[in-house]
Amino acid sequence: MRKPTEDGPIVRGVCVALTIGFVVLFLVMPLLTVFSQALDKGVEAALDALTNPDSLSAIWLTLIVAAIAVPLNLLFGVSAAWAIAKHDFRGKSLLVSLVDLPFSVSPVIAGLIYVLIFGMQGWLGPWLREHDVQIIFALPGLVLATIFVTFPFVARELIPLMTDQGRDEEEAAISLGASGLQTFFRVTLPNIKWGLLYGVLLCNARAMGEFGAVSVVSGHIRGQTNTMPLHVEVLYNDYQFVGAFAVASLLALLAIVTLVLKSLLEWRFADEIAAAHRH
């Protein structure tokens, strides 16, 4: 006989069937579509589409943008978490909610705000044109928009983690004569390394895959300002489906690798990254 706190076999069966059905319909099938469309005309056609100059330059640009945006947000995340978790000051909770603000802003608005400042008719537009500095429709704009949408990832992972860990270890190190930097690198960093990696992983996935925000500031100049997601759009709208899905499958692979690493981190180092997921 089943326990009174267990659901009946019918409820159980329906729930599991709905769950699997939903996941297959909404998650597995789109993923399969990406790969099957990429290989529609054979492996060689897909590889050709990936290795043509425009695709290669899109891949390169995506890597550059992520290589600038992720370390900057990492630096910010560590600095914000150090200030917030290891010190007491007024306005702390306001600061914490402001750090999360970019998550509640539409990606298109994230791109729009930089156009309003640096665009042709933006606040600084005329000055920038006089001095021949290009921000919108160029790399700096792509980097700014990417930094905005990935802004909270590292900070929101580290703030609760470092708050939970408290200050005792650092205070002990300082009172034994360690310098601030020594304390950070020898005491704090080893404690937060897996949480840090977790935040960076998610930050990087979003940075490489961001579409809306960079689409507004990119200008879609092929071979110059198209990142991989933008290149997907251009090819798709050109009816070059094999090419579009070939580049898309590269991005899908990135997503799968990210999910595998994420599950691995959650499983292996649950206690050291759990702070952010406990509430």
Next chain:
Amino acid sequence: MAAIPSTAFRWREPGVLPGFGLSLGFTVFYLSAIVLIPLAALLIRPWELGWVGFWEAVTAPRVLASLKLSFGGAAIAALNAVFGLIVAWALVRYRFPFKRLVDALVDLPFALPTAVAGIALSTLYAPNGWLGAPLAAWGLKVAYTPLGVVVALVFIGLPFVVRTLQPVISELGAEAEEAAATLGASRAQTLIRVVFPALAPALLTGTALAFARAVGEYGSVIFIAGNLPMVSEIAPLLIVIKLEQFDYAGAAAIGVVMLAASFLIILALNLVQSLLATRR
């Protein structure tokens, strides 16, 4: 920084750890430069149209239709509350084959770039697609209609609900349910009167997060929507179109309305939630 006299207004509690000025200074500078000042530009820009101009910009029929679609579509996609509750419950309470895989897959909409999701859903639900063809035989058109918008928004919203509910369900513990059963409640009564109220705040939070994300969503929607003005054109797309026509103030006006509306909705949900919390 350290030389603040003790009689002055103290906004920092003294501590022994170093680096306060540097870390807080950099944090505030970076936050202002990247987020606060640019967002201020968004709030200021539309007013160069004047009150009347602003009002006309945001009440133009095409703008209103797009706002209605973005908010309405997001509201229908709040259906995720039901799907998400079922998925989260099954993942925490039951054992079934491929459970680990299903659990990991729930995060796919977070990890998969939105443009990739967009072209995949669009191909899948197109009239000749794997799912679109059978649905078309039933007379149901999904891709390139407002229904397509909802499908994309359900896709990107699901993980918010599931990931908010999962920890709450696993911490629920069996005691309350056992007590209810001991006192003679049927399983259905226990679920409705004991379990559901305990999950309601988290369910509301997850749904609100999914809703906020759905209102501003762009990449996964524009491919499947068809983007017909007045019918299947979402508000973020209209911002992009206005920018391409160099109508900066008009674009900023739509942006301000979207921001204001989503903040009001999140605020309202927070109020409901604190009410729920005090009632229990």
